[in-house]
Each structure stands twice: as structure tokens, then as C-alpha cells.
Amino acid sequence: MARRKKIYEGKAKILYEGPEPGTLVQYFKDDATAFNAEKHDVIEGKGVLNNRLSEFFMSGLNAIGVPTHFIKRINMREQLIRQVEIIPLEVVVRNTAAGSMSKRLGIEEGTPLPRPIVEFYYKDDGLGDPLVTEEHIIAFGWASQQDLDDMVALALRVNDFLSGVMMAVGIKLVDFKIEIGRIWDGDYMRLVVADEISPDSCRLWDIKTGAHLDKDVFRRDLGSLTDAYTEVAKRLGVLPTNVTHPTKPTLIN
Numbered sequence: 001m002a003r004r005k006k007i008y009e010g011k012a013k014i015l016y017e018g019p020e021p022g023t024l025v026q027y028f029k030d031d032a033t034a035f036n037a038e039k040h041d042v043i044e045g046k047g048v049l050n051n052r053l054s055e056f057f058m059s060g061l062n063a064i065g066v067p068t069h070f071i072k073r074i075n076m077r078e079q080l081i082r083q084v085e086i087i088p089l090e091v092v093v094r095n096t097a098a099g100s101m102s103k104r105l106g107i108e109e110g111t112p113l114p115r116p117i118v119e120f121y122y123k124d125d126g127l128g129d130p131l132v133t134e135e136h137i138i139a140f141g142w143a144s145q146q147d148l149d150d151m152v153a154l155a156l157r158v159n160d161f162l163s164g165v166m167m168a169v170g171i172k173l174v175d176f177k178i179e180i181g182r183i184w185d186g187d188y189m190r191l192v193v194a195d196e197i198s199p200d201s202c203r204l205w206d207i208k209t210g211a212h213l214d215k216d217v218f219r220r221d222l223g224s225l226t227d228a229y230t231e232v233a234k235r236l237g238v239l240p241t242n243v244t245h246p247t248k249p250t251l252i253n
């Protein structure tokens with residue numbers, strides 16, 4: 001059997017050549033990293049959960065007319081996506097202060113923000129993905145003013161959709177990160193949501209208890225990451241409620 005061609009391997013995913021031109025297969029690994037890959041672990045089942053959750057969010061966005069790269073899920077760990085030209089920016093939308101914004105500006109975590117705040121970070125692991133302004137983005141040619149306006153509009157539509165979906169299952173969408181890509185159709189270009197949307201890239205807090213249901217569980221050693229992601233998946237109806245994820249063998253003393 002011919003081996004398929006690997007196009008790119010990142011920290012949590014691998015991209016393979018797709019079955020048709022302009023498509024790719026996105027494979028979700030079990031690797032978890034944080035703090036620019038200084039902290040790393042393999043968490044059995046994480047890739048399966050993120051594949052399902054990203055499918056759920058992306059297909060929901062497609063259904064309401066917010067374009068994404070997602071075509072269909074292929075199996076437990078893989079999905080078929082459109083090939084895009086990734087814009088080298090991480091687009092973060094924040095509804096509540098947390099994480100790096102709280103640190104940078106000294107705002108207590110959990111403080112509601114007066115309106116959603118959109119931030120851009122330049123994707124460069126060597127530099128630790130620094131926060132950049134629109135001036136930097138335009139001056140260095142990472143995106144045009146038109147692209148930026150479209151990216152903000154896209155990010156805010158994603159925020160409205162995700163906030164509503166999460167609110168309906170008792171979860172607060174604190175913040176999230178998306179990546180955006182270009183798809184060319186002859187001379188015509190459009191922007192689509194790319195990469196993944198999962199608890200790896202969102203901050204999700206249980207509305208009643210404040211419990212973290214996202215990658216902060218791993219970053220801050222707050223317990224089982226798969227339990228947290230499984231809880232999100234169950235509430236969204238992505239997993240039947242009686243399914244438990246595979247656990248590692250446990251030593252009994």
C-alpha cells in the first residue's frame with residue numbers, strides 16, 4: 001500500500017495530502033503541549049475528542065454561513081479539510097479577562113470585559129507568538145487592511161456562535177483562538193476559519209462551579225484533561241452520555 005504524503009506536522013496535528021487537489025487530511029494527535037512546548041505530555045484519547053469537537057463547531061459554523069475549511073470527518077482521528085493558505089496570525093477573542101491578558105494588564109481573571117476584544121499574535125514559535133498590532137500586520141505584509149477587517153468580522157461571528165452554543169449547555173466561553181486561511185478561486189480570494197476549534201484552543205468555564213473545562217486543566221495541573229473534554233463533548237451531545245474514554249492501566253497498591 002502506498003504511504004500517503006505528510007505535508008506538515010505540528011504539535012497536536014498532522015496534515016496529509018488529501019484525496020483530491022485542494023484537500024488535505026487533518027489527523028489529531030494525543031499530544032498536549034503548553035508554554036511554547038516547554039510542557040509536553042501524551043494524553044490518550046485527546047485527539048479523538050478534539051476531532052469530534054472541532055467537527056461539531058466547524059460544521060455548525062458552516063451551517064450558519066460562516067465559512068470554514070472543514071469538509072467532513074473521515075474517522076476517529078481524521079477529517080477532510082480544504083487546503084488553505086494560512087495567515088500567520090493567531091486571532092484571539094476575549095469576553096472575560098484570563099490568561100495572558102490578565103497577566104499582561106493586571107486584570108483579575110474572571111473580570112467581564114466591556115465588549116469582546118480581538119487580539120492578533122504573530123505565529124512564530126521561536127519568538128513565542130508575540131502580540132502584534134494592526135500596524136505591524138499591515139507594515140510587514142502579513143495581511144491587508146481589508147483582510148484585517150474581514151478577520152475581525154469573522155472572529156466576532158465565531159464568538160457569537162460559540163458563546164451561544166456553550167451558554168446553552170452551561171459553559172461560559174471566556175476566550176478562544178482561531179486561525180484563518182485564504183482560499184483562492186481564480187483571482188477571487190475568500191477567508192475561512194481553519195485549523196481547529198476545540199477545548200485546546202478555547203477557555204471554557206462551567207457557569208455554576210467555575211470549573212475549567214479546557215487546556216488550562218493541563219497547563220495548570222488541575223486534574224484529568226480527558227475528563228474535562230469528555231464533559232464538554234457529552235453536554236454538547238457529541239458523545240453519548242454513557243461512554244467513558246479509554247483510561248491508562250492504573251497500578252493498584
Ligand code: C5P
Nearest residue numbers: 098099100101175176177200201202203
Ligand atoms: O494564553 P492566552 O490567554 O493569550 O490565550 C488566549 C486563548 O487563546 C486561550 O483560549 C488559549 O487556549 C488560546 N491559545 C491557543 N494557542 C496559542 C495561544 C493561545 O489556542 N498558541
